[in-house]
Amino acid sequence: MAENDIAEEMTSDDSMLTIRTDETLRELDEHGTPGFPFVYYLDDLDRYAGRREEWHWHIEFEWCVAERGEVDCLIDSDRIRLREGDGIFIGSRVIHGFESAAPAIMPNVLFPPSFLFQEGTDIYTESMLPVLDSGITSAVMRRDDAAAGGVLDALRGVYRLVRSGGGKLDLFLSCGILWREFLTFLGTAGDGKLTRRVSGHDMLTSSRMRTMLGYISENYSEKTDLSMIAASAGISKSEALRCFNESIGVTPVRYLNDYRLSRAKDLLTSTEDTVTSVAMSVGIDNISYFVRRFSEKFGMTPSAYRSRTNAARKRPPEISQKR
Numbered sequence: 001m002a003e004n005d006i007a008e009e010m011t012s013d014d015s016m017l018t019i020r021t022d023e024t025l026r027e028l029d030e031h032g033t034p035g036f037p038f039v040y041y042l043d044d045l046d047r048y049a050g051r052r053e054e055w056h057w058h059i060e061f062e063w064c065v066a067e068r069g070e071v072d073c074l075i076d077s078d079r080i081r082l083r084e085g086d087g088i089f090i091g092s093r094v095i096h097g098f099e100s101a102a103p104a105i106m107p108n109v110l111f112p113p114s115f116l117f118q119e120g121t122d123i124y125t126e127s128m129l130p131v132l133d134s135g136i137t138s139a140v141m142r143r144d145d146a147a148a149g150g151v152l153d154a155l156r157g158v159y160r161l162v163r164s165g166g167g168k169l170d171l172f173l174s175c176g177i178l179w180r181e182f183l184t185f186l187g188t189a190g191d192g193k194l195t196r197r198v199s200g201h202d203m204l205t206s207s208r209m210r211t212m213l214g215y216i217s218e219n220y221s222e223k224t225d226l227s228m229i230a231a232s233a234g235i236s237k238s239e240a241l242r243c244f245n246e247s248i249g250v251t252p253v254r255y256l257n258d259y260r261l262s263r264a265k266d267l268l269t270s271t272e273d274t275v276t277s278v279a280m281s282v283g284i285d286n287i288s289y290f291v292r293r294f295s296e297k298f299g300m301t302p303s304a305y306r307s308r309t310n311a312a313r314k315r316p317p318e319i320s321q322k323r
Contacts, residue, residue: 016309017048018049021056023213023216023217024210024214025095027057038109038175040108041109042107043064045103046104051099054262056095056096057093058110059112060110060111061090061111062089062096063087064087064090064106065085067107068104069084069100070101070102070104071099072098073098074098080138087152087155089151089182092132107159113132127179131183131186139186147185150184151185153181154174158175205247208233208235208240208243209247215229220263221282221283226253229256260282260283261282264278264281264290264302268305268306268309275287275291
């Protein structure tokens with residue numbers, strides 16, 4: 001995507017964005033419509049607190065390109081650096097996040113496996129099922145890798161088609177071309193381009209993680225510690241630490257604290273409660289600690305965040321293709 005193309009897509013809206021998830025980190029926003037489950041986003045990392053899109057997952061495949069700046073893609077305990085021009089494929093139901101140290105623009109498209117092929121058909125069995133069964137969580141397409149050129153060109157073709165107002169049939173066909181190029185790429189990709197495959201051990205870890213994440217979601221406002229989080233999944237504290245470190249790269253307590261701060265951010269914009277009341281509502285009884293941690297995570301005090309968000313809401317709405 002050319003520089004002027006990106007500039008045309010950007011808006012003057014500077015309100016902060018967030019990824020809304022349920023207790024298992026599943027993203028709550030729908031991608032596309034039931035009749036046409038395809039969506040395009042132009043993500044500006046500056047519009048996320050700390051230039052970080054928090055952990056989430058969805059049933060859709062996701063295809064991204066770092067069009068401006070560098071972006072770190074976080075998948076399980078892996079940190080994959082996308083240089084400008086690099087792309088990445090993220091598999092269905094894979095927990096992931098993004099962050100950048102400097103301003104970065106990342107267009108991406110999402111669609112579920114069923115968008116291209118109906119389950120049970122020969123073409124689904126031959127062209128889709130092998131990828132799903134392989135357990136591939138992600139694949140990196142480097143801009144200087146000739147084998148990845150076809151995928152990156154096809155992906156940018158999808159981006160251009162969206163921007164030009166292409167019809168649904170053209171978008172569907174362009175996604176089919178993207179998938180064909182991706183299959184060709186997988187046939188030549190070494191292990192260095194693919195993240196680890198899912199094993200029985202990984203599935204057990206994933207199950208335990210969903211249980212512990214659900215426990216945190218239900219009990220974050222109460223006194224909660226590592227032993228209670230581990231007990232919710234029937235495992236030891238050391239096993240809980242391992243599960244969190246391997247899955248999302250943070251400790252259970254760190255995730256709990258970040259979750260509390262994210263819920264506090266929601267309360268600051270959806271209620272008129274005082275900052276102290278908000279802190280207490282999310283299980284933090286030390287207001288100085290709350291303000292300090294909130295400022296570290298979101299780059300401003302709770303009061304400043306509330307004022308900025310309220311001011312942004314008073315501006316006339318703008319049409320945007322961002323999340």
